[in-house]
Amino acid sequence: MATPTIPDDLLPEDGRFGCGPTKVTQAAAQAVADHWQDLLGTSHRQAPVKDLVGRLQDGMADLFQLPDDYEVLLANGGATAFWDMAAFGLIEQRSQHHVLGEFSSKFAKGVAAAPWLEDPVLVDVPVGTRPLLGPTPDDCDAVALVHNETSTGVMQDIQRPDGGALVMVDATSGAGGLPVDPSQFDVYYFSLQKGFASDGGLVLALASPAAIDRIERIGASDRYVPPFYDLPTVVSNSRKRQTYNTPAVATILMAVHQVETMLEAGGLDAAVADCRAKADHLYGWAEERDWATPFVADPDARSLVVGTIDLDESVQADDVTAILRSNGVVDSESYRKLGRNQLRVGMFPAITLADVQAYTACVDHVVEHLL
Numbered sequence: 001m002a003t004p005t006i007p008d009d010l011l012p013e014d015g016r017f018g019c020g021p022t023k024v025t026q027a028a029a030q031a032v033a034d035h036w037q038d039l040l041g042t043s044h045r046q047a048p049v050k051d052l053v054g055r056l057q058d059g060m061a062d063l064f065q066l067p068d069d070y071e072v073l074l075a076n077g078g079a080t081a082f083w084d085m086a087a088f089g090l091i092e093q094r095s096q097h098h099v100l101g102e103f104s105s106k107f108a109k110g111v112a113a114a115p116w117l118e119d120p121v122l123v124d125v126p127v128g129t130r131p132l133l134g135p136t137p138d139d140c141d142a143v144a145l146v147h148n149e150t151s152t153g154v155m156q157d158i159q160r161p162d163g164g165a166l167v168m169v170d171a172t173s174g175a176g177g178l179p180v181d182p183s184q185f186d187v188y189y190f191s192l193q194k195g196f197a198s199d200g201g202l203v204l205a206l207a208s209p210a211a212i213d214r215i216e217r218i219g220a221s222d223r224y225v226p227p228f229y230d231l232p233t234v235v236s237n238s239r240k241r242q243t244y245n246t247p248a249v250a251t252i253l254m255a256v257h258q259v260e261t262m263l264e265a266g267g268l269d270a271a272v273a274d275c276r277a278k279a280d281h282l283y284g285w286a287e288e289r290d291w292a293t294p295f296v297a298d299p300d301a302r303s304l305v306v307g308t309i310d311l312d313e314s315v316q317a318d319d320v321t322a323i324l325r326s327n328g329v330v331d332s333e334s335y336r337k338l339g340r341n342q343l344r345v346g347m348f349p350a351i352t353l354a355d356v357q358a359y360t361a362c363v364d365h366v367v368e369h370l371l
Ligand SMILES: *Cc1c(COP(=O)(O)O)cnc(C)c1O
Pocket: 020, 077, 078, 079, 080, 081, 103, 104, 146, 148, 149, 150, 170, 171, 172, 173, 191, 192, 200, 201
């Protein structure tokens, strides 16, 4: 069967719909090029790069309207490294984990394997759903939530559960596109290659005074912590607008560009409204098609940033995404391990409503050809 060509007037302006890494804007890449000589290739211990890190920290504090006593921490290694940092430096003895899919499960597994911690308590739910937020058990000193489970397209409302546990939120794909109130978390951490349209490798963590206290208390104990994962070191370096080891300056440049663009466009509320418009379009479109259904049954749990759409047996998602890909519309394959006949569509702040509309028009075109 010849690969059909999608007419130009149906194609999105930008064909990247991945869920991480995802679309980087031309303007962000241009910001990197513009600073090829005054920032790239210069010392991260000197004022120019430190000022850039400061702009990133201030921009995030503004975007999330952080209280004055919250801090913006910055470290290398991405969210995956932060899970280990949390196991070493945030959990005292036992944590509770909401497990909604692959990403939240990976964190829980890492904690379960840590010999210095007690076995975590899991709140496990079927994929495509989310748990009710109950009180944290008395013997848990930390609770792990996930703002957006990227593997399933389920979002969680971030609310501080009763019980006084430290609230750690994996916001890697949710940050910047989903609403959040800082009083409801202690640590809200995310990499920059999803909602902030940058490259991978760095992790930011918005930390409350209780989180900083916890970091200092565990840091003063005799627990062995490898230097790379040592949160007291992350805190002291972040206060100096530095990182323990060398960061990717280009990633920071792109993230500064993106966060400042979002602030100019009206801040987090505006970004969330924009993501909601894209999500309404995508799920509404799926509901109108005989051969498509939103995977997440509960409309309130459907993510505003990662849309998962199941296809009927009559249409193979692999065929659809292969044809899209050959037309330059890429990365809407479903999360492999979920094993569903599904499209997964990134709707992060940098992805436009017009392009999500064009995406669904392209899928209509391809499915018409396949059926
Ligand atoms: C992508 C993702 C991660 C992993 O991020 P890395 O930067 O690759 O370490 C963790 N959690 C969630 C929810 C994610 O979407």
